[in-house]
Structures are given as C-alpha cells and as structure tokens.
Amino acid sequence: MIWEPRPVPAVTPETAPYWEAAADETLLLRRCTACELTFYYPRARCPDCLGDDVEWTEANGTGTVYAHTSTNVAAWPEDDLPLVLAYVELTEGPRMLTTLAECDADAIEIGTDVEVSFIPTESDDVSIPVFEPTDD
Numbered sequence: 001m002i003w004e005p006r007p008v009p010a011v012t013p014e015t016a017p018y019w020e021a022a023a024d025e026t027l028l029l030r031r032c033t034a035c036e037l038t039f040y041y042p043r044a045r046c047p048d049c050l051g052d053d054v055e056w057t058e059a060n061g062t063g064t065v066y067a068h069t070s071t072n073v074a075a076w077p078e079d080d081l082p083l084v085l086a087y088v089e090l091t092e093g094p095r096m097l098t099t100l101a102e103c104d105a106d107a108i109e110i111g112t113d114v115e116v117s118f119i120p121t122e123s124d125d126v127s128i129p130v131f132e133p134t135d136d
C-alpha cells in the first residue's frame with residue numbers, strides 16, 4: 001500500500017513551494033494574515049475573505065480521519081491495493097484529500113489519528129504527502 005514512486009503532479013509557480021517543502025518532508029499550509037484562516041489546497045487568495053495577503057505556514061503533520069473509503073479494484077496501482085482514500089482533518093483545521101499508507105484498510109475508522117509521511121516521485125523537487133495511522 002505504498003504505491004511508489006507516485007506520479008508527478010502539475011507544479012505551478014503558486015504550488016511549487018508546497019511540493020518542494022514536501023520533498024524536504026515538511027507539510028506547508030497557507031494562512032491568511034487578514035482573517036487568520038489556515039487553508040488547503042495552496043492558492044494565492046484566501047478562500048474566505050478573498051484577500052491576497054497570504055503566507056506559508058508549517059503544519060505539524062498530525063490529524064484525524066474525517067472520511068475514508070478503500071478499493072481493491074483499480075487499473076493502477078495494481079500492486080499496491082487496497083488503495084485507501086481519505087479526507088484527513090489536520091490539527092490546524094483544513095481537510096486534505098489524500099491516501100493512507102502503511103495501514104490495515106479494515107482498521108481505519110472516522111477519528112483514527114494519523115500523521116503525515118512523504119512518498120517520492122520521479123522528480124527530486126516533488127514528494128506526495130500521505131498519512132499513516134499512529135494508533136494501530
């Protein structure tokens with residue numbers, strides 16, 4: 001259930017710092033300095049007040065499973081099934097659509113504690129944040 005290396009996502013000037021930080025095993029979020037909302041995915045304007053005074057902030061990498069599903073049927077990655085998809089609610093508040101790794105798919109529940117880990121891609125400047133259970 002590692003599925004490595006992952007495909008390289010489309011990196012834009014807006015998201016490059018996020019992917020580069022992930023390659024250094026750091027999860028970055030965006031924070032609006034006007035209304036103090038911390039948000040994900042990374043973008044240039046605050047999704048709440050639409051302000052453009054946003055900064056990068058380092059997440060501590062912990063959260064809980066908000067919702068999840070798994071599949072044993074997929075065209076790829078056929079060797080790394082089941083594929084467990086989840087919304088993880090980060091300690092800082094935002095929810096990330098992600099995959100769970102190093103886990104028993106049947107043991108995942110809403111509220112399971114997870115922490116981030118990073119899976120390499122074929123680009124040295126990009127890694128993919130995924131999450132692993134911490135209390136199994």
Ligand SMILES: [Zn+2]
Nearest residue numbers: 032035046049
């Ligand atoms: Zn804002």
